[in-house]
Amino acid sequence: MHGTMIDVACPVCGADATDPYSEENGFLLLRCRGCDLLYVTPRPDPDTTAAAHQYGLHEGDATLAVTGRYRPDRVEPYLRILRDVHGSSLPPTCRRWLDLGCGHGEFLTALRRFAGDDVSLLGLEPNATKAHGCTTRGLDVRSVTLGEVDGSFSAISLLNVFSHLQDPTGFIAECVARLEPGGEFLLETGDTADLAAADHPRPLFLPDHLLFANERIVRRVLTEVGLQVVSVHHYSAASAVPVQVIRECQRALQRRDVPPVLAATRRWVRERRRRIDMYIRARRPD
Numbered sequence: 001m002h003g004t005m006i007d008v009a010c011p012v013c014g015a016d017a018t019d020p021y022s023e024e025n026g027f028l029l030l031r032c033r034g035c036d037l038l039y040v041t042p043r044p045d046p047d048t049t050a051a052a053h054q055y056g057l058h059e060g061d062a063t064l065a066v067t068g069r070y071r072p073d074r075v076e077p078y079l080r081i082l083r084d085v086h087g088s089s090l091p092p093t094c095r096r097w098l099d100l101g102c103g104h105g106e107f108l109t110a111l112r113r114f115a116g117d118d119v120s121l122l123g124l125e126p127n128a129t130k131a132h133g134c135t136t137r138g139l140d141v142r143s144v145t146l147g148e149v150d151g152s153f154s155a156i157s158l159l160n161v162f163s164h165l166q167d168p169t170g171f172i173a174e175c176v177a178r179l180e181p182g183g184e185f186l187l188e189t190g191d192t193a194d195l196a197a198a199d200h201p202r203p204l205f206l207p208d209h210l211l212f213a214n215e216r217i218v219r220r221v222l223t224e225v226g227l228q229v230v231s232v233h234h235y236s237a238a239s240a241v242p243v244q245v246i247r248e249c250q251r252a253l254q255r256r257d258v259p260p261v262l263a264a265t266r267r268w269v270r271e272r273r274r275r276i277d278m279y280i281r282a283r284r285p286d
């Protein structure tokens with residue numbers, strides 16, 4: 001039912017000593033004793049994972065459908081993050097930006113507004129439905145792998161991709177090989193590997209997510225592939241608008257039931273306070 005399953009050692013440090021952390025959807029999440037990475041093993045083999053990303057369906061006890069939809073409300077927060085990371089503008093050497101795993105294209109849309117028309121933008125997205133949506137919104141997005149695209153880039157971004165990677169170090173090394181000297185690298189992922197299992201955001205979305213890191217682990221991976229970390233920026237993972245709380249309120253009012261509203265509000269307040277979403281800016285040395 002899970003396609004071909006494989007056992008792996010820690011994909012960051014190679015150690016195979018682990019402690020159990022959690023389980024979900026028929027998969028185990030373990031914590032590496034060597035580097036604290038949380039990772040799934042046994043896991044679907046790389047071909048199964050690649051096919052799952054193509055169609056946005058991940059098989060477990062239940063099949064996860066993860067295609068989602070275009071979210072225009074994400075563009076403004078991305079613009080604020082670009083200003084935090086890069087100040088008022090991109091470095092003048094930044095002419096060609098590649099966004100890997102660009103999803104529905106919200107970040108590319110923010111980049112276009114931030115960088116203007118002089119920077120060429122390209123997105124790669126394995127999910128054909130997402131890629132097609134991007135092209136209908138005027139973005140240059142293709143459903144191919146990095147190896148199928150020519151040339152080098154002055155910047156590469158990897159947002160909400162790291163947790164899905166079978167081999168994070170190998171994949172980012174492949175990105176670095178395509179960066180111009182002095183090129184920019186921007187990676188976003190959760191900073192959650194140090195949380196106790198009871199405090200980790202749920203659902204874990206196993207096996208769509210294969211690993212969860214922290215700042216120390218990501219810095220280690222970036223350094224190993226020859227990148228220099230420039231800055232790290234932390235944000236709340238919860239939306240500023242408590243959408244989930246509002247929905248729970250509507251449902252609870254229909255039932256004349258108050259406790260779920262209080263619980264949902266408490267969860268949202270806790271999430272807003274935790275800055276577990278991180279953006280790491282790095283650079284390939286000249």
Ligand SMILES: [Zn+2]
Pocket residue numbers: 010011012013014015032033034035036037
């Ligand atoms: Zn490890």
